[in-house]
Every structure is written in C-alpha cells, then in structure tokens.
Amino acid sequence: MRVILAPMEGVVDDLMREILSAINPYDLMVTEFVRVVDQLLPEKVFYRICPELQTGGQTLSGTPVRVQLLGQEPNWMAENAVRAIELGSKGVDVNFGCPAKMVNRSNGGAVMLQYPEQLYNVVKAMRDAVPSEQPVTAKIRLGFNDKSLYMENALAIYEAGASELAVHARSKVDGYKPPAYWEYITDINNKLPIPVIANGEIWNRNDAERCMQVTGCDSIMVGRGAISLPNLAAHIKGDAAFSWQQALELMLNYTDRELEGRKSTYYPARIKQWFGYLNRQYDEADELFRELRVYKTAEEIIAVLRQARSKLPD
Known part of the structure; x- marks a missing residue:
C-alpha cells in the first residue's frame, strides 16, 4: 500500500x-x-x-x-x-x-x-x-x-x-x-x-x-x-490517530517555523485555514477557531494558542 x-x-x-x-x-x-x-x-x-x-x-x-x-x-x-x-x-x-x-x-x-x-x-x-x-x-x-x-x-x-x-x-x-x-x-x-x-x-x-x-x-x-x-x-498504516494535544503541539511547531520563513506575513490566514480543516477531526479545534478567527495579528493568535496549550496536561 x-x-x-x-x-x-x-x-x-x-x-x-x-x-x-x-x-x-x-x-x-x-x-x-x-x-x-x-x-x-x-x-x-x-x-x-x-x-x-x-x-x-x-x-x-x-x-x-x-x-x-x-x-x-x-x-x-x-x-x-x-x-x-x-x-x-x-x-x-x-x-x-x-x-x-x-x-x-x-x-x-x-x-x-x-x-x-x-x-x-x-x-x-x-x-x-x-x-x-x-x-x-x-x-x-x-x-x-x-x-x-x-x-x-x-x-x-x-x-x-x-x-x-x-x-x-x-x-x-x-x-x-x-x-x-x-x-x-x-x-x-x-x-x-x-x-x-x-x-x-x-x-x-x-x-x-x-x-x-x-x-x-x-x-x-x-x-x-x-x-x-x-x-x-x-x-x-497502523499508528493511533493524533490526540488533540499532539495536534496543538504541531500547530505551535508550525507557528514557529512559519514565522521564521519567507511567508510569515501570511501566517494569520494560514493558521486559520488549517484550523478550518482540523475542526472536522477535533471538537477542541472548532472551539479554538471560533476564538482566534477574530484576531488579525500573529501575536494575538499565538497568545490564544499558548493559552490553550497551558490548559492541557504536560
């Protein structure tokens, strides 16, 4: 396969x-x-x-x-x-x-x-x-x-x-x-x-x-x-599906990488786009997307993501 x-x-x-x-x-x-x-x-x-x-x-x-x-x-x-x-x-x-x-x-x-x-x-x-x-x-x-x-x-x-x-x-x-x-x-x-x-x-x-x-x-x-x-x-191919915690960690990793790159100005639109797909798999993503979609700057969006991460177990 x-x-x-x-x-x-x-x-x-x-x-x-x-x-x-x-x-x-x-x-x-x-x-x-x-x-x-x-x-x-x-x-x-x-x-x-x-x-x-x-x-x-x-x-x-x-x-x-x-x-x-x-x-x-x-x-x-x-x-x-x-x-x-x-x-x-x-x-x-x-x-x-x-x-x-x-x-x-x-x-x-x-x-x-x-x-x-x-x-x-x-x-x-x-x-x-x-x-x-x-x-x-x-x-x-x-x-x-x-x-x-x-x-x-x-x-x-x-x-x-x-x-x-x-x-x-x-x-x-x-x-x-x-x-x-x-x-x-x-x-x-x-x-x-x-x-x-x-x-x-x-x-x-x-x-x-x-x-x-x-x-x-x-x-x-x-x-x-x-x-x-x-x-x-x-x-x-056999692995367990990512948990919401793993998915959110990936979003934060993506955030760090995107902001380092040549397309950093597109970050707010890109992260919202990704959350638009994630909410099919994770109810938590839908809730978080409703919160962050009103924000227009990377700083505001990152603060929301980090706050969400802080509420999850280590």
Missing part, C-alpha cells in the same frame, strides 16, 4: 510538506502546480515551488517530492518537464483536475477534461521528452460538467504513456461535496494496466480501507484529510 500526499494549491507548500513528512511515512508528495504557458520557465520558479530540489528532490525526512505542471501546450509542457527532472524532481506530474475558475478560464486544469485528445497530446509530449526511467504521471477528476468522458480521458492518458494515474472521484462541478464516486475509479482500475491512485473523501483509516476495497487500488492519495488529521498517513 502506498499513501501519497496530494497537491493542494495554497495549502500544502514546502513547509507543510516538511512538517507532515516528519510525522508520516508518505511514499510520495506532489507539489502545488507550476503554471506553464508559453515559455521554458527559469530555474528559480521551480525552486520557489519546490525547494526540495535543492536537497535531492526529497524532504529533510527523506520523502520524495514530485513537481506538478499545469498547462495545455504540449511542447512547453514537455520542455518544462525536462527542466523539472534535470533539477532533481522525482518524476513529473501533470494537473488535469484543478477546478479553480481562474485556471479553467485560461484553459488549464479540469477544463481540459472536455478534450481527451488534448490530454493525450500533452502527456505524450512529456513522456517522449522525459527519460524513460522517470515517471510521468497525471491527476484527473471524473470530468468537467459531467462524468461522461471519464473512461475516455483515462485511456487517453494511459495510451500517451503515463506511468500512473491519480483519480479524484468527483467532477469539476461536484467540487468537494460528498460523496466521492469511488465506483468510477473501480472501472478505471479494472481497465488500465498501469497503477491507478484513488483520491477523494479519505479522512481516516476506515475510509482508506473502504476506498481500497471498493476500487481495488493499492495506492491512495490524501489531501484535505491530511490536514484535518495531521498524522493521517501514519494512522492509515
């Missing part, structure tokens, strides 16, 4: 990957997307999205990291895939699932699921350009406006030479609303001879086991669940 951390734009950056890889046995982590339009991007763009390229393409805990590209022009996608590999990415992934309106309006992400031939052309160009020993993978949803092309899209990506396919079991219009339609992944997994990675509504070990049973996949990808339960991958 493999557990892979999903790319989550604006949520899972290099600091989050570092923190989560230190407490979880993830088999792979995929970056936020690198937007490709009409040029070979400078190296600094890749290093900004994936600083792990400077440490051998892995986190300090040793988890491999794969750069994800988002774009629609085959030649530029291929050239940037080669650059990602040359800089040290552990393979290269392509985003055909992003539901963001701004991305879709510029013909990227999930909007491409309306055009199986275009998916084929992008993956084929990347596969032809990248050394054969390096994986070229893709992530899709079940469709854009509906699910009518889910199998055609999956087959196009396979026939183009993809090494693996991750499938988020919703269409673009489904957004993130439950349920996840795992039965479509079952169909894809039964049809494709390459590994299929199941994604969607995996919040705990029971969800992971049910998903693998339904789909027949032995690889799963977790996204929001990995933020809601910080040690989700470890939990899926």
